[in-house]
Amino acid sequence: MKIFTSAQIHELDKYTIEHEPISSLNLMERAAKALKRAIEEEWSNRTPVVVFAGPGNNGGDALAVARMLSEDGYDVSVYLFNVQNKLSADCLANKKRLLDAKRVKFTEITTNLDPPKLNAETLVVDGLFGSGLNKPLAGGFAAMVKYINQSPAKVVSIDIPSGLMTEDNSYNIHANIIRASLTLTLQQKKLSMLMADNQQYLGRLRVLDIRLSQEFIQNTECQCRILEENDIRPLLKSRSDFAHKGSMGNALLIAGSYGMSGASVLATKACLRTGAGKVTAHTPKRNYEIMQISVPEAVLQMDAEETIFSEPVDTEMFDALGVGPGLGQNETTAIALIAQLRRATCPLVIDADALNILSSHRAWMQQLPKNIIMTPHPKEFDRLAGNASSSCTERLMKASELAERLQAYIILKGHYSALCHPDGKIDFCSTGNSGMATAGSGDVLTGIITGLLARGYKQEDACRLGMHLHGLAGDLAAKDLGKESLIASDIIQYLPKAFLRLEE
Numbered sequence: 001m002k003i004f005t006s007a008q009i010h011e012l013d014k015y016t017i018e019h020e021p022i023s024s025l026n027l028m029e030r031a032a033k034a035l036k037r038a039i040e041e042e043w044s045n046r047t048p049v050v051v052f053a054g055p056g057n058n059g060g061d062a063l064a065v066a067r068m069l070s071e072d073g074y075d076v077s078v079y080l081f082n083v084q085n086k087l088s089a090d091c092l093a094n095k096k097r098l099l100d101a102k103r104v105k106f107t108e109i110t111t112n113l114d115p116p117k118l119n120a121e122t123l124v125v126d127g128l129f130g131s132g133l134n135k136p137l138a139g140g141f142a143a144m145v146k147y148i149n150q151s152p153a154k155v156v157s158i159d160i161p162s163g164l165m166t167e168d169n170s171y172n173i174h175a176n177i178i179r180a181s182l183t184l185t186l187q188q189k190k191l192s193m194l195m196a197d198n199q200q201y202l203g204r205l206r207v208l209d210i211r212l213s214q215e216f217i218q219n220t221e222c223q224c225r226i227l228e229e230n231d232i233r234p235l236l237k238s239r240s241d242f243a244h245k246g247s248m249g250n251a252l253l254i255a256g257s258y259g260m261s262g263a264s265v266l267a268t269k270a271c272l273r274t275g276a277g278k279v280t281a282h283t284p285k286r287n288y289e290i291m292q293i294s295v296p297e298a299v300l301q302m303d304a305e306e307t308i309f310s311e312p313v314d315t316e317m318f319d320a321l322g323v324g325p326g327l328g329q330n331e332t333t334a335i336a337l338i339a340q341l342r343r344a345t346c347p348l349v350i351d352a353d354a355l356n357i358l359s360s361h362r363a364w365m366q367q368l369p370k371n372i373i374m375t376p377h378p379k380e381f382d383r384l385a386g387n388a389s390s391s392c393t394e395r396l397m398k399a400s401e402l403a404e405r406l407q408a409y410i411i412l413k414g415h416y417s418a419l420c421h422p423d424g425k426i427d428f429c430s431t432g433n434s435g436m437a438t439a440g441s442g443d444v445l446t447g448i449i450t451g452l453l454a455r456g457y458k459q460e461d462a463c464r465l466g467m468h469l470h471g472l473a474g475d476l477a478a479k480d481l482g483k484e485s486l487i488a489s490d491i492i493q494y495l496p497k498a499f500l501r502l503e504e
């Protein structure tokens with residue numbers, strides 16, 4: 001699913017009207033029908049409905065929904081904000097249709113509003129502003145939003161909670177954004193809806209298909225998209241009947257230190273489960289028995305040190321290297337790591353402590369080879385960037401800039417993990433769930449991506465497929481085991497099922 005900007009959404013709307021046999025007003029009618037249906041699925045016509053409509057097309061949608069709900073027996077009161085005495089053409093047309101229908105209590109606000117009582121039974125339909133919002137809400141609109149938010153009423157937002165920007169909300173006034181119980185967004189998710197810090201406004205999110213021009217959608221380039229199963233399936237490589245372990249990729253993982261051997265176990269197992277022919281784990285001597293017993297399929301290469309990674313290793317015989325999980329940040333390890341990164345001849349994934357070490361030796365970042373894959377979680381990314389971001393969108397933009405500057409692939413992990421490409425494009429992962437918020441999940445991802453690189457996937461495909469498989473395995477595990485009890489090992493256990501699902 002492509003993520004269009006508000007300017008592109010406007011173009012899409014226009015293109016649909018110009019190229020398909022539908023007028024602007026009928027497109028609004030189509031959107032309103034879809035919205036009405038979704039509302040009626042959740043609330044019966046015994047629910048009193050209060051509709052707040054703004055002066056643009058979001059308000060137009062709201063007025064059309066008000067008319068349709070009233071036709072279906074709902075008790076509807078409408079407040080239309082028209083303080084500048086200027087309504088969009090379709091908003092005005094829907095005002096007329098609503099008044100002609102003579103079924104709703106209608107108030108047009110031109111100066112001040114004495115706000116209606118909103119109690120726990122009331123359903124508020126929020127159609128103040130949609131994708132046309134261009135600055136934070138202020139004045140009467142801000143007061144109205146605060147009034148709705150402090151009321152016990154349930155709120156359903158049309159397209160986007162009013163006050164929330166489609167893209168960047170770093171400089172928004174957060175108290176002046178509607179907190180919806182349900183957001184019914186039209187055609188596609190907006191960028192701001194993928195950010196963790198905006199979830200508090202959205203409530204439950206549903207996307208309603210209003211059949212905007214597929215031609216425009218297919219032919220329009222965009223920076224961001226959400227990867228779906230259909231995007232991922234074609235990436236899968238087949239396995240030749242004559243495959244042997246020497247042809248299925250040779251992976252090396254440098255992971256684990258004393259007390260963190262588990263990270264090495266998890267990454268190594270995940271790497272094997274991803275199909276690599278051979279996996280070698282380089283780890284401190286003290287982890288020997290743990291590794292040998294936990295992952296008998298792996299080859300072990302012991303570090304000279306008992307408890308830490310202390311010297312770089314030759315990577316010539318390997319097809320991929322993953323480094324970082326449970327590595328620790330000892331100064332000797334830091335020096336060994338940078339030497340290792342300089343010396344590596346194969347595709348590389350760096351994660352966890354390898355990223356933390358880079359954060360405290362930032363000058364080294366300039367020496368990273370091109371096309372390196374980094375998999376920071378938000379805190380690791382903030383350390384890497386040198387300062388915390390004021391919002392998730394700002395962090396994402398910084399990650400995208402860093403990926404361009406370093407010509408690297410950066411996966412900013414979280415719900416909707418974001419893969420930032422060296423060319424500035426961003427792919428969001430659609431799989432994964434909150435059960436995966438458990439220690440070790442990231443180590444599993446490192447193992448998976450390293451395994452895919454070893455199997456011969458290009459960096460960008462290893463990242464896309466790796467994120468998707470990781471999340472899908474987590475989703476399949478959560479289906480059987482629930483989210484609460486899910487642990488990182490379960491993600492590995494369900495990798496085979498995730499592959500089977502993609503191969504179906």
Ligand SMILES: NC(=O)C1=CN([C@@H]2O[C@H](COP(=O)(O)OP(=O)(O)OC[C@H]3O[C@@H](n4cnc5c(N)ncnc54)[C@H](O)[C@@H]3O)[C@@H](O)[C@H]2O)[C@@H](O)CC1
Binds near residue numbers: 060128132
């Ligand atoms: N693109 C689509 O797919 C479709 C969009 N539709 C609806 O149209 C909406 C977009 O409509 P519009 O482009 O008219 O935009 P809006 O309805 O979001 O609002 C635009 C109006 O608000 C003003 N405005 C912006 N920020 C303001 C602020 N902070 N304070 C006060 N006024 C402010 C603008 O100057 C403009 O007059 C969508 O969100 C959706 O609800 C649907 O009708 C059908 C199809």
Ligand SMILES: Nc1ncnc2c1ncn2[C@@H]1O[C@H](COP(=O)(O)OP(=O)(O)O)[C@@H](O)[C@H]1O
Binds near residue numbers: 416431433438444470
């Ligand atoms: N709520 C969530 N939804 C989807 N995926 C999640 C969620 N929480 C965590 N994950 C995934 O789990 C992994 C956690 O990685 P990380 O924080 O590095 O864990 P650790 O360091 O313990 O291994 C990431 O890939 C992340 O995308």
Ligand SMILES: [K+]
Binds near residue numbers: 058130157158159161
């Ligand atoms: K809205």
